[in-house]
């Protein structure tokens with residue numbers, strides 16, 4: 482079953498085109514309603530003060546015509562919308578998602594079930610492939626939307642939603658949480674990085690490598706110890722260590738991420754120091770507590786995390 486939108490093979494183009502049709506029709510109706518309102522206001526204006534203007538009853542004929550037009554327009558859009566939904570949401574009965582994303586207040590957890598990679602916030606995908614996403618939330622309702630890569634969808638605690646994401650060109654695609662989810666909702670940004678399939682494989686292989694365990698330098702080693710001692714491991718996992726908690730973002734290869742805190746800040750030593758020194762000063766409401774660490778402890782932790790490449 483085809484319709485005028487069938488020429489768009491890309492979901493996003495199809496959604497945008499449907500939106501454009503809707504916008505044009507809605508704009509025409511709006512202008513007609515406003516135009517006629519003004520026209521009749523002036524036409525039936527009383528010419529003299531204190532004189533009742535011409536009174537006219539409605540017209541059955543015009544009312545029937547208008548009701549028919551409205552019904553036809555609604556029916557056409559319902560048809561286009563339903564056929565578009567059916568085309569875009571062709572989810573298999575037993576879906577095998579490529580990527581599982583969980584919304585948290587206020588960051589994104591990303592798991593690649595087929596390869597075992599787990600990461601956070603900076604999300605990688607290969608180009609030229611329709612990617613099946615499985616989405617849920619760990620706390621409140623969030624909403625996933627990277628507008629250049631696909632539709633938008635709610636992430637609901639205790640429930641799995643599915644959608645496709647597609648990037649035809651390599652690049653960085655920005656998005657944002659689109660459902661109010663608390664004080665830091667506005668800074669719950671998304672960055673999806675699309676790589677050519679062979680570059681994606683390289684990234685994936687690198688992610689699967691355990692974090693460098695050979696002693697780097699004293700500060701790195703001290704940071705590694707502190708990370709366990711100060712109970713960072715109660716919330717943060719680092720693959721290749723025994724800690725698997727996922728209350729906070731997985732920090733494996735954290736140093737290779739360009740930004741952190743859901744794309745809020747550039748990932749450098751200055752910002753990381755500010756964050757660990759007093760998380761609430763940087764992102765108020767975030768679940769990360771202030772551990773009241775000494776300057777030298779912070780320096781060691783920053784060195785450790787910065788070198789998890």
Ligand code: CUA
Nearest residue numbers: 623658660662
């Ligand atoms: Cu998450 Cu808004």
